[in-house]
Amino acid sequence: MTAVEVSEGEIRRRQDRRLKTRVFDTYARSSVGGFLYLIAWFPLAIATHLHVRHPWIVLALTVLFVIAAVLRRLTRPSRDDPEAQMRWINRYACIALSSIAIWAGIQVWVLADPLVPPLVKSASLFGTIAFSTVLVHLYTSILRLTVIGIALLIIPSGLVLWSDPQLHILALTLTLYSGYLGAAAFRSRSDYRRRLDVDEALVEQRDRYEELSRTDSLTGLRNRRSFSEALNEQVREAQWLSGAGVALALLDIDHFKSINDRHGHVIGDEVLRHLAERLRAAFPEPDVVVARTGGEEFGLILRDYDEISTMIRTDTFREALEAEPVVCAGIAVPVSVSIGVGSFHAERDINDDGFYGAVDVALYAAKQQGRNRVVSVSMLEPGLIARRSMGRVTKPVQPSQARPGMPRDA
Numbered sequence: 325m326t327a328v329e330v331s332e333g334e335i336r337r338r339q340d341r342r343l344k345t346r347v348f349d350t351y352a353r354s355s356v357g358g359f360l361y362l363i364a365w366f367p368l369a370i371a372t373h374l375h376v377r378h379p380w381i382v383l384a385l386t387v388l389f390v391i392a393a394v395l396r397r398l399t400r401p402s403r404d405d406p407e408a409q410m411r412w413i414n415r416y417a418c419i420a421l422s423s424i425a426i427w428a429g430i431q432v433w434v435l436a437d438p439l440v441p442p443l444v445k446s447a448s449l450f451g452t453i454a455f456s457t458v459l460v461h462l463y464t465s466i467l468r469l470t471v472i473g474i475a476l477l478i479i480p481s482g483l484v485l486w487s488d489p490q491l492h493i494l495a496l497t498l499t500l501y502s503g504y505l506g507a508a509a510f511r512s513r514s515d516y517r518r519r520l521d522v523d524e525a526l527v528e529q530r531d532r533y534e535e536l537s538r539t540d541s542l543t544g545l546r547n548r549r550s551f552s553e554a555l556n557e558q559v560r561e562a563q564w565l566s567g568a569g570v571a572l573a574l575l576d577i578d579h580f581k582s583i584n585d586r587h588g589h590v591i592g593d594e595v596l597r598h599l600a601e602r603l604r605a606a607f608p609e610p611d612v613v614v615a616r617t618g619g620e621e622f623g624l625i626l627r628d629y630d631e632i633s634t635m636i637r638t639d640t641f642r643e644a645l646e647a648e649p650v651v652c653a654g655i656a657v658p659v660s661v662s663i664g665v666g667s668f669h670a671e672r673d674i675n676d677d678g679f680y681g682a683v684d685v686a687l688y689a690a691k692q693q694g695r696n697r698v699v700s701v702s703m704l705e706p707g708l709i710a711r712r713s714m715g716r717v718t719k720p721v722q723p724s725q726a727r728p729g730m731p732r733d734a
């Protein structure tokens with residue numbers, strides 16, 4: 325896949341991420357917006373004396389505003405289900421539009437009522453203009469809601485104003501202003517989309533760097549840092565969850581220095597790459613961790629494996645590797661590996677460091693016994709782990725702790 329091609333799954337993931345951002349931005353900006361109508365409604369009802377003239381209507385409208393405001397606050401979007409988020413947008417838009425429609429109706433009533441003083445009519449119209457302006461900022465990511473909301477607030481009031489020839493100029497001004505708001509809503513939406521694009525690019529870049537920091541650049545396998553973290557995690561699981569088990573295998577190419585000396589470092593690198601591919605093919609399960617832990621050292625973490633099954637599997641791999649030389653640039657390079665294996669025992673190993681140290685001693689024993697073999701921790705002479713681990717390397721060190729002279733690129 326080239327850099328330009330993006331898989332369907334990836335496109336879907338991006339769309340879902342954008343939808344989630346839109347939904348949560350909308351909720352964060354506007355979930356208390358319904359109460360604004362309520363706050364504006366009380367003084368208006370009093371100033372127009374509607375509470376004295378039509379107390380039941382005032383009460384009914386107040387109840388409707390309260391229901392819409394509370395519903396808007398309580399209708400929380402789903403965190404992870406994109407279909408539920410789409411449904412939420414529609415439901416939320418209906419609730420928001422119902423408050424807007426009630427206010428628009430009140431505004432028409434106030435403008436048309438001859439008993440309402442002109443000053444109160446102007447104040448109420450000013451409130452309506454403020455509400456329609458706020459919509460542009462509240463619902464930036466749901467353009468249709470903004471446009472319908474502005475139309476609901478402005479058009480009926482504009483028509484009432486237009487019905488009085490003396491107020492034509494006011495109706496025209498209102499129409500012009502609604503045009504401006506429409507343009508602002510489009511502008512605000514495209515700014516918002518640009519912001520989403522930038523956010524997305526940053527998230528992708530962060531994910532890419534994170535992936536790179538866990539990958540061995542030569543082989544593409546996990547690197548020692550990622551391996552250490554996975555081992556730590558799985559050992560902790562084995563410590564705390566009854567029934568969870570974890571096995572570890574450490575593989576070291578035999579006489580790799582002479583491969584480098586005979587064929588050069590470029591072929592040496594190719595051998596490392598080929599070995600990585602063979603390991604990946606031999607241990608394809610997603611829950612098996614395959615890593616390059618050092619220069620010519622590789623590691624496997626096998627969840628829920630015991631020592632014997634790990635020995636059998638790694639020995640099969642060793643035999644297959646020995647039987648089929650690695651071919652690099654037309655040169656057949658015989659490669660063999662020594663392997664140490666073990667499964668985690670809490671009393672013996674204590675933690676991941678102790679576990680790694682024990683398997684490392686088994687690997688050391690495999691080298692000592694003539695190489696090209698698998699040695700398990702239980703095959704070791706009692707007391708050897710304690711003696712050897714004093715002088716041997718324990719769990720792979722983090723890159724920041726790496727000493728000069730450590731293998732390249734690991």
Ligand SMILES: Nc1nc2c(ncn2[C@@H]2O[C@H](COP(=O)(O)OP(=O)(O)OP(=O)(O)O)[C@@H](O)[C@H]2O)c(=O)[nH]1
Pocket residue numbers: 542576577578579580581582584588589590591592593596618619620691695731732733
């Ligand atoms: N080509 C190549 N060589 C590497 C890399 N990292 C480490 N090496 C070489 O791996 C060799 C490891 O040599 P030793 O530690 O002596 O081990 P060995 O020759 O495999 O001998 P045994 O492990 O005892 O069988 C050194 O020559 C390193 O230079 C690498 O990334 N690429």
